[in-house]
Amino acid sequence: MNNPQNITANEDSRVIPAWSIAAAGLAFLLVEYYFWFVLPEQKDHPPIGFRIYFSLSWGALAALYFLMVGYVSKDAPRRGMSWRFWTIICFVMPAGIGAVLYFLLRAPLISRCPACSAHVQSDFHFCPQCDYQLAASCGTCYSTVRSTDQFCTRCGHELATDHMPARLRVLGE
Numbered sequence: 089m090n091n092p093q094n095i096t097a098n099e100d101s102r103v104i105p106a107w108s109i110a111a112a113g114l115a116f117l118l119v120e121y122y123f124w125f126v127l128p129e130q131k132d133h134p135p136i137g138f139r140i141y142f143s144l145s146w147g148a149l150a151a152l153y154f155l156m157v158g159y160v161s162k163d164a165p166r167r168g169m170s171w172r173f174w175t176i177i178c179f180v181m182p183a184g185i186g187a188v189l190y191f192l193l194r195a196p197l198i199s200r201c202p203a204c205s206a207h208v209q210s211d212f213h214f215c216p217q218c219d220y221q222l223a224a225s226c227g228t229c230y231s232t233v234r235s236t237d238q239f240c241t242r243c244g245h246e247l248a249t250d251h252m253p254a255r256l257r258v259l260g261e
């Protein structure tokens with residue numbers, strides 16, 4: 089059986105593109121280079137403990153910055169957002185504010201309806217184009233339920249009294 093959670097996990101592992109991993113490694117090496125080759129040349133260079141601490145922490149920060157920009161550039165299109173706009177925002181905003189804004193404002197993931205392949209968001213229960221049931225839901229309050237639940241966790245409705253084919257059309261197949 090095809091487990092939808094496995095598919096999502098596989099997609100997530102590729103969500104950081106190779107160029108941003110390479111840029112992150114390069115940024116880390118540049119910071120190390122500065123602290124171990126450029127800084128010691130100067131007259132009043134700081135003690136070795138200072139250099140170990142700051143070379144590692146600033147190197148990690150610089151690497152993280154490029155990984156984050158890479159992640160945003162891959163993640164935004166999956167949500168129907170402009171990756172150019174958000175990658176630039178992440179680059180321009182200082183101290184990772186752009187990334188924080190992105191995670192606050194990002195739209196839900198977009199996938200396709202299995203029946204008519206219209207674009208649907210991950211929090212939709214029904215396809216807006218063909219009424220295909222995308223997630224199992226309670227027949228009374230329409231909140232999401234698991235196919236193994238007997239009663240709705242939100243309103244206590246007995247799920248067995250719903251039309252079984254409608255409730256389990258997706259998950260039971």
Ligand SMILES: [Zn+2]
Nearest residue numbers: 201204215218
């Ligand atoms: Zn549809």
Ligand SMILES: [Zn+2]
Nearest residue numbers: 226229240243
């Ligand atoms: Zn309910």
